[in-house]
Amino acid sequence: MGMGGGNKGQGRTTMSEINVTPMVDVMLVLLIIFMVTAPLIQQGVKVNLPATKAAPVEATEKKVVLSIDAGRRVFIGDAEVPLEELETKLAANAKAQADKEVYLHADRDVPYGVVVEVMAAAQRAGIANVGMITDPTPAAATSKGSPPPKSGKKEAKR
Secondary structure (H helix, E strand, C coil): CCCCCCCCCCCCCCCCCCCCHHHHHHHHHHHHHHHHHHHHCCCCCCCCCCEECCCCCCCCCCCEEEEECCCCCEEECCEEECHHHHHHHHHHCHHHHHHCEEEEEECCCCCHHHHHHHHHHHHHCCCCEEEECCEECCHHHHCCCCCCCCCCCCCCCC
């Protein structure tokens, strides 16, 4: 004989339904965050980058990008800047001054002298590190030791 009462049918029952309301709330918040941040993604300037065999570097945060297009126009991000004013604009740029680093995104058809002028303006503005952005080629296509691609034809053995 047990100590329990006679209310065997009145005990707690487990809930067999999943409450999806908190999950829907989280998904709506994420949707709003992505809708707000999507227009803020940097579009950049279209340039024809030189191809290299270097491995891509993973960037964890936004950096200041200097772009030079085929028409020798210089941009800080998306804003066009005359070459004569580049040094003062970089000196006034808080992000560039805090990081002391910019990335150069130059078209392959731009003369070397223009690229050097932009790099010198960045150095005069107090920016010590200038990184180069290139267009990496697939490693498999550029490696010399890789076997030639197989053709779809079968050879007959004699």
